[in-house]
Amino acid sequence: MIQVKRLAHATFSTPDLDQQIDYWTQVVGLAVLDRGENHCFLATQLGEEVVALERGAERGFLRRIAFQVKPGSDLGELAAKLNDEGIQAERRTDISPGVKQAIVFTDPMGTMVEVYADYTFSPSSGNQIGVSPMKFGHVASRVHDAEKMTKFYCDILGFRVSDWIGDRFSFLRCGVDHHSLNFIKHEQQALLHIAFELRDRSAVFESCQYLTQNKIPLVFGPTRHVVGHNISAYHRNPDNIRVEFFTEMDLMADEELGYWEPRPWHEEMPLKPKVWPDDTLRCQWGFGSTGTFPGYP
Ligand SMILES: [Fe+2]
Structure with missing residues (x-):
């Protein structure tokens, strides 16, 4: 592996x-x-x-x-x-x-x-230009067989399963962040969305304003997800790629402790990796608390 x-x-x-x-x-x-x-x-x-x-x-x-x-x-x-x-x-x-x-x-x-294995950082300006994400967070894909893809990335590339929603939506981590990959069972295989981490919740709300001023409508959010608990807002870029800006994602600071760093918005303490009910695509608050997850099914 x-x-x-x-x-x-x-x-x-x-x-x-x-x-x-x-x-x-x-x-x-x-x-x-x-x-x-x-x-x-x-x-x-x-x-x-x-x-x-x-x-x-x-x-x-x-x-x-x-x-x-x-x-x-x-x-x-x-x-x-x-x-x-x-x-x-x-x-x-x-x-x-x-x-x-x-x-x-x-x-x-x-x-x-x-x-x-080896990467040379590019010159860093540290400037705030546009939304200015801190890092590339995750890639979510629609796939025919979510279980098969999950097994491949775990067995071959060392990912760990953070959560499942039912048997159709997996969240995989390769570091402390709750997920760097998602696989969602779907008839048509395709990219679902990509996500970038912003510095804090005010940056997510500022990004919503900035997108609007640039005539780019939000397609979902701002909201707080249940699984992963990230505050998120989604839009589509000019090539129709759904792009998520997020912050406050759950963290597995210590694999041996085995629970997500406790947060006030967790449904139980300690919160551990688990299989969530099928309807957990709904969010805690915001537009997503009444709608369904963008692009699903
Ligand atoms: Fe996401």
């Missing part, structure tokens, strides 16, 4: 590179690291690469998702481990401005997965 430490960045195709770059830089507030005729790499103002864009016919299609393992790890050994599991991994070089070496393979849904 490979032990992933963090969600790193995601690569999307877009037919309108300029429009996407405008959105990611002026609205979200990412910094351009490298731009060419057919591609662009973007990082947070704190120096982490989070989004890569490639010119292509499909709007907002998730082409690749990258994860970081322990710095200094031997990628040849990791590729051999994957091979033992029947997964063919290839070596790639210079996959992004900050990543010289990586291995690449395909997950059961057909998404390419990039794994790297």
Whole structure:
């Protein structure tokens, strides 16, 4: 098994590179690291690469998702481990401005997965531009078989199951954050949403105002989810990708303690990973307390 430490960045195709770059830089507030005729790499103002864009016919299609393992790890050994599991991994070089070496393979849904060990932070301005997220939080996908995808990411990449909603919606962590991946059972496999963590709840509310002033309507929230307990607000970007800004997600500070850091909004103490009832897609308050989760079913 490979032990992933963090969600790193995601690569999307877009037919309108300029429009996407405008959105990611002026609205979200990412910094351009490298731009060419057919591609662009973007990082947070704190120096982490989070989004890569490639010119292509499909709007907002998730082409690749990258994860970081322990710095200094031997990628040849990791590729051999994957091979033992029947997964063919290839070596790639210079996959992004900050990543010289990586291995690449395909997950059961057909998404390419990039794994790297060593990352060089990009220059950090620390400036507040647009929404200015702190980090890339999670990727949620609609999949035919949520159990199979959950098992793959746990058995092969070292994720832990944080929660299930019924048998159809899983939340997986690879660090302290409640989830870096979601899999939701659905007839049509597709990206459901991507999410970025903001510094605090006032930043989430400010982002709602900023989006509105930029004529980008919210599609859900602001609200507080039950599972994960993050305060969230969702909109769609110009390529129709549903983007979530969130804060105050549950934290598993110590795996051996086995419970989420206690918070006043938890339904029980201590709150531990569990299977929630099917209707827990409803939120604690806000629009989501009466509506259903965006994009589901
Ligand atoms: Fe989310």
